[in-house]
Amino acid sequence: MTGSILIADNVPTNRIILKVKLSSAFYEVTQATSGAEALARARSERPNLVLLDIDLGDMTGYAACAALKADPLTAHIAVAIITPPRDQEAKIAALKAGADEVLGKPLDAPTLSARVRALMRASATSGELRRRGETVRALGFAEAPATFGRPGRITLVGSTAEEAMGWRVGLRGMIHDEIVIERREKVLRAVHDGAHSDLYVISTRPGTGEGLRLISDLRAREATRHAGIIVVHGQQERREALMALDLGANDLITRGADPEEMALRLRTQMRRKRDADLLRQILDEGLRLVSIDSLTRLYNRRYALAHLEKIAEEARTGGRHFALMLIDIDRFKSVNDTFGHAVGDAVLAEVGQRLRDSLRGMDLVARFGGEEFLVCMPMTSLTEARAAAERLRVTICDRPMTIAPDGTPVTVSVSIGLAMGGGPDRSAIPDLLAVADQALYSAKAEGRNQVTLGSHAA
Incomplete structure (x- = not known):
């Protein structure tokens, strides 16, 4: 069904x-x-x-x-x-x-079908967003703050400037959102320049198809994909009006309708738009929190594993290499035991910050668990990877991470296990992680504060 x-x-x-x-x-x-x-x-x-x-x-x-x-x-x-x-x-x-x-x-059957399709489409979108928002809240994340009282923005696109001005005059005192009038040919330029609206009221022109093209263009752009669109049509333009609904218009108004009707329909669409925006905000924030480590603000293990698979697939497709590093803070337990967990948290956060600041924007850096971090560098040769790993090691240990409450500078070092993937090597991510983990274990066993290359990559 x-x-x-x-x-x-x-x-x-x-x-x-x-x-x-x-x-x-x-x-x-x-x-x-x-x-x-x-x-x-x-x-x-x-x-x-x-x-x-x-x-x-x-x-x-x-x-x-x-x-x-x-x-x-x-x-x-x-x-x-x-x-x-x-x-x-x-x-x-x-x-x-x-x-x-x-x-x-x-x-009549065509009107009923088109109206029902539009309502069912809106219901399906709202329902999916609501379900995702409920899932995010079930995971323990707070609901996004409501935006009550925030004025929206409505763009009126009349078939003539006089028609749009007449709408604005009729809506005066009934709509408290910002209302702007825009010529049809200037609407997309305004969107490109960042001046997009929550709602668009678009008048059709018989036989031109201009209104339908504008609806399609607005739905195709990221900034206006979720905007509310209301089409104003004449009594003899029913076929074009019903096509507008199927192209993504949210509502129809017959030309010459009572201004109160237009105001009520605009309020309904603005309410829907705000509700949907709030649900998307909840979802986006929840997904962000699900993928980000709250202490270091780096990606977490869940996100890193999923992203590693994408990097590996792109490397296989393009025949390129990538570097995979596991980085562990040496003797981190002694930091917590000596200075307390608050200082330990500060050290973790600072290590994460230095790693992030020392890597390219395309590189992946994540907190992999406890005091262990993961770095993946796409399109990187073995020579470049070894140099980068050594640079990261020095960056961590060359100056104190933080100052303890008693004034003691807290300095740490790291051990790094390195593995290489891509190229002719088709190893799966779990296998490469095992190689890097074994290399990290060897670095620890051989005295810590060093970079060790996994035997699989040698």
Whole structure:
């Protein structure tokens, strides 16, 4: 199935007609005969979309929508309210109740299909981001701070400057976000220059396809890929408007609509954009924390192992060599025993900083565990690797790491095990790590504070 939809209507014929239309598109469709049943089913089934008739018998579709949006268990579910034909008051009431979409009767098949596809796409994106955010929080990472009160930015792209100015005048006092007017041919230049917006309101021009091309261009750019896009179209431009939805537009407004309707739709899209941005922020921060060692701010073992595989694959493909080093602080236990763990942590952090400062941007440096660090240098010959390893060893031991509370300079040395990969050698990463580990053991056994080349790489 491509998604689940709950239809709520107290008229059996209406439910059956809708179910037939939606089931033919392979949606999983369930039905509710009243508002109370719709609320209960939404809580238990968690559909991707709820279609509410304006009259549910025991309550209005507005009341049911408001209840769904107020319940944390169902607030994320997309809701569309079906209203009588050309009833502007009903449309405004539905949007005020929190509806994500308003569908006016009669529901012709192309319009219904396009609207449902757009809503299901938004629901799928929101659902995936929400699940990933929940996973990140389950791993113990804090939720990103909310950005309540932050004004958004809306770009109005009218078919004429006068049309866009008319929109801005109509929205005055109802929208508190920054509103800018941009000529169609200047929109992408503004995005390139860093002046991108949260929402774009784009007017179509009959027969030109310019609005559709602009939607595609905005969706293709990183800065505007997740922006909200609302298309304003004429009554006779329905086909182009429905194509806009399939190209990634989030909503449609008929040209000449009440400014209050535009304001309500803009608020809905801005809320969606902010919610999605917050979820992405949670995810990005969680992934960053999952891959970074909190003490040294270097990559951790989990990230390093995954990245090593990529480096090895690129080396195999390009026929290049890479160097792999395991670096261990000599007699680190005595540092903790003598000066305390706070000083030991300071030493670890400083070693990590010096390693990072002494390597190229393309090199991988990670805390591999305890007092052990890993360095991988892509596109590096054996001669270059030995020189780099020796430089790193000297960088660590040539001056104190920190000053203990009693004023004693704390100096440490490191032992380094070196292995080479790539070229004709097709050794797997675990094998190369074993070679480097054995070389590190030899460096320790032979007196510490030295670089030892693994026998596999000799």
